[in-house]
Amino acid sequence: MNRDLLDQLFAEVRSSHRTALLPFMTAGLPSLSTSADLFVAMAEAGADAFEVGIPYSDPMMDGPTIQAGNQLALTGGVTVESGLAVVAEVVARTGKPALVMTYANPIFRIGPAHFARQCREAGACGVIVADLPLEEAAAIQEPIERHGLGMVLFAAPTATDARLEAIAGAGPMFIYGIADLGVTGERRRSSSHARELAARIRSVTDVPLVMGVGISTPDQARSLTGEADGIIVGSALVRRVLEAPDEPTAITEVRSAVADLAGALR
Amino acid sequence: MKLKRPDESGRFGEFGGRFAPETLIPALDQLAAAFEKAWDDEHFVDEYRRVLRDFVGRPTPLHEATRLSERLGVRILLKREDLAHTGAHKINNAVGQVMLARDMGKPRVIAETGAGQHGVATATAAAYFGLECDVYMGEVDIERQALNVHRMGMLGAEVIPVTSGAATLKDAVSEAMRDWVRTVETTHYVIGSVVGPHPFPWMVREFQKVIGEEALVQLGGTMPDDIVACVGGGSNAIGIFYPFAGLGPRLIGVEAAGLGIASGRHGASIGAGTPGILHGTKTYLLQDAEGQVLEAHSISAGLDYPGVGPEHAFFAETGIARYESATDEEALAALELLTRTEGIIPALEPAHAIAWIVREAEALAGRTVLVNLSGRGDKDVEQLARMEP
Ligand SMILES: Cc1ncc(COP(=O)(O)O)c(C=O)c1O
Numbered sequence A: 001m002n003r004d005l006l007d008q009l010f011a012e013v014r015s016s017h018r019t020a021l022l023p024f025m026t027a028g029l030p031s032l033s034t035s036a037d038l039f040v041a042m043a044e045a046g047a048d049a050f051e052v053g054i055p056y057s058d059p060m061m062d063g064p065t066i067q068a069g070n071q072l073a074l075t076g077g078v079t080v081e082s083g084l085a086v087v088a089e090v091v092a093r094t095g096k097p098a099l100v101m102t103y104a105n106p107i108f109r110i111g112p113a114h115f116a117r118q119c120r121e122a123g124a125c126g127v128i129v130a131d132l133p134l135e136e137a138a139a140i141q142e143p144i145e146r147h148g149l150g151m152v153l154f155a156a157p158t159a160t161d162a163r164l165e166a167i168a169g170a171g172p173m174f175i176y177g178i179a180d181l182g183v184t185g186e187r188r189r190s191s192s193h194a195r196e197l198a199a200r201i202r203s204v205t206d207v208p209l210v211m212g213v214g215i216s217t218p219d220q221a222r223s224l225t226g227e228a229d230g231i232i233v234g235s236a237l238v239r240r241v242l243e244a245p246d247e248p249t250a251i252t253e254v255r256s257a258v259a260d261l262a263g264a265l266r
Numbered sequence B: 001m002k003l004k005r006p007d008e009s010g011r012f013g014e015f016g017g018r019f020a021p022e023t024l025i026p027a028l029d030q031l032a033a034a035f036e037k038a039w040d041d042e043h044f045v046d047e048y049r050r051v052l053r054d055f056v057g058r059p060t061p062l063h064e065a066t067r068l069s070e071r072l073g074v075r076i077l078l079k080r081e082d083l084a085h086t087g088a089h090k091i092n093n094a095v096g097q098v099m100l101a102r103d104m105g106k107p108r109v110i111a112e113t114g115a116g117q118h119g120v121a122t123a124t125a126a127a128y129f130g131l132e133c134d135v136y137m138g139e140v141d142i143e144r145q146a147l148n149v150h151r152m153g154m155l156g157a158e159v160i161p162v163t164s165g166a167a168t169l170k171d172a173v174s175e176a177m178r179d180w181v182r183t184v185e186t187t188h189y190v191i192g193s194v195v196g197p198h199p200f201p202w203m204v205r206e207f208q209k210v211i212g213e214e215a216l217v218q219l220g221g222t223m224p225d226d227i228v229a230c231v232g233g234g235s236n237a238i239g240i241f242y243p244f245a246g247l248g249p250r251l252i253g254v255e256a257a258g259l260g261i262a263s264g265r266h267g268a269s270i271g272a273g274t275p276g277i278l279h280g281t282k283t284y285l286l287q288d289a290e291g292q293v294l295e296a297h298s299i300s301a302g303l304d305y306p307g308v309g310p311e312h313a314f315f316a317e318t319g320i321a322r323y324e325s326a327t328d329e330e331a332l333a334a335l336e337l338l339t340r341t342e343g344i345i346p347a348l349e350p351a352h353a354i355a356w357i358v359r360e361a362e363a364l365a366g367r368t369v370l371v372n373l374s375g376r377g378d379k380d381v382e383q384l385a386r387m388e389p
Helices: A004-015 A035-044 A064-075 A080-094 A104-110 A112-122 A138-146 A161-169 A193-204 A218-222 A235-243 A247-265 B022-039 B042-056 B066-072 B090-103 B117-129 B139-144 B146-154 B169-183 B200-208 B210-218 B235-244 B310-318 B328-342 B348-359 B378-387
Strands: A020-026 A050-053 A098-102 A126-129 A150-155 A174-178 A209-212 A230-233 B062-064 B075-080 B108-113 B132-138 B158-162 B187-189 B226-230 B250-258 B274-278 B281-285 B322-327 B368-373
Touching: A004 A020, A020 A035, A020 A064, A020 A209, A020 A235, A020 A247, A035 A050, A035 A080, A035 A247, A050 A064, A050 A080, A064 A235, A080 A098, A080 A112, A098 A112, A104 A112, A104 A138, A104 B274, A112 A138, A126 A138, A138 A150, A150 A161, A150 B022, A161 A193, A174 A193, A193 A209, A218 A247, A230 A235, A235 A247, B022 B042, B022 B090, B022 B169, B022 B200, B042 B090, B062 B210, B066 B075, B066 B328, B075 B210, B090 B108, B090 B117, B090 B187, B090 B200, B090 B235, B108 B117, B108 B169, B117 B132, B117 B146, B132 B139, B132 B169, B139 B146, B139 B158, B146 B158, B146 B378, B158 B169, B169 B187, B200 B210, B200 B235, B200 B310, B210 B235, B226 B235, B226 B348, B235 B250, B235 B310, B235 B368, B250 B310, B250 B328, B250 B348, B281 B310, B310 B322, B322 B328, B322 B348, B328 B348, B328 B378, B348 B368
Parallel strands: A020 A050, A020 A230, A050 A098, A098 A126, A126 A150, A150 A174, A174 A209, A209 A230, B075 B368, B108 B132, B108 B187, B132 B158, B226 B250, B226 B368, B250 B322
Antiparallel strands: B062 B075, B274 B281
């Protein structure tokens, strides 16, 4: 099954007591033709798996940096199909697990079953949908699982323990712990919520836990080692692409940022 | 009050629901529970009614538009929401939600606004109840509705300009949602129409149905043949439609046709859109084949929105109401006609409802049409003056 690659990563991470690094990057950055190169550079720098964003016009869970990344990708002609072609190339060239991240509307527009089939063909392990809470998840989770992929569900600091249990009980391939209140974006300080939420989730379930949102520096990453099976860093990497004067610089900058983060988790 | 609600998941048929980031779900649960309790609580309902009477000036009159009726050969009754405090129906909802925010112990409210009417209404209610208020508004709308921007400032609200996307209502809603994801523990998001994730479409409808309930009483047992209202998100329309649904009158929502449906530059989400998800709810919206949301266009900031409330999507699908549209040009002509025949300068939004009647006058001859005159036109005077040759 497609999801095996990621399940194996979590098994390995647990047996070696380490924390995996799962960088997020919007598909098609810095451009469609060099997008896979950027992921390859991240793999070489120590990324364990990837969250590949399919851009959406109205990303409600994203701050200004990833919004701008979405806009740039959409302007560059990224579609669900070309975004998934990037995923396929990344999986083929790196051999690492890839997750597809997007919003509910593009999936419902092309149809969840059709989307799930395309994700399977691209070699993706699982799917993350930013505006799909537990109550609405089934319509997408069911076809995703039928195609041998896993569904990722979110858990937020605002959730009660009962809700955390319900989320864990719905069978996610991992829980995406929202490390800070607010949308994606870099924060100067580590969130006070992150460790507490991670501990609360750990106390109700054994499902793999990956923390993300507001984690951008090596120090912030280091502070979560031992608390979670993995961490997600997005805005700090997308910003480096947006700020770079040209594509080779973008790739160099992202490679070095990922190397620093991977180093901090070791 | 009896609740005729969407189902437990917030669905109106297949529409509605709760497609919101997980962080917001506990707040939406809390809000649904607080609203349900409050709406069943005599003290809350009494206070709400008292504020609507003494502060807002309800009931608003039902006005026989004699000269307009003569001109068109159609008997036209106007439900005068333009005479509500702050000049539009938006205050009915703002008062209710700010009371709830207070009762939930949230010291700050935020709102999005297009025409500025909902922003002014929320700033007004926040001033009245002593809460802090920030309003998100697209830069384009800040420009075309400058008067309301000044009013919000005077009322002590901060207007936060939104520059993303087309810098209009859709982008203001997205930005307000993002604020709420960050501040949800201390902030209530006073959404301005029957849109957004459950329980908003239901709750806002409950706060707006006072419009139709008053009209029922004011009609004294008679029934109009048709009820017409403009539809942006759809709150004034649902407010007047809902109490009449199933009682006989045809219900007609008028969307913005902008530069014409064929031009692609319009806000006719039901007329020219397809089902999808926008701002947390399943509804009709303007989108491309990939599910990217398209920009709407309307001369009126309040109708310049690519989505519509899920209950309207349900009404359209089931035939409970039908949805038509009127262009920018038709709305401008209707605004002038109402102004000259009745001495009422309407807002550009309800001018779309009048415009549909003007276009259909022949077919409507001899019928009685109740129109929701959702707001007054002061806010649009500057924009209109600039358009004069
Ligand atoms: C006077 C007036 N009417 C109508 C609308 C459109 O909103 P809705 O469709 O929710 O009534 C607005 C929105 O700003 C408005 O100001």
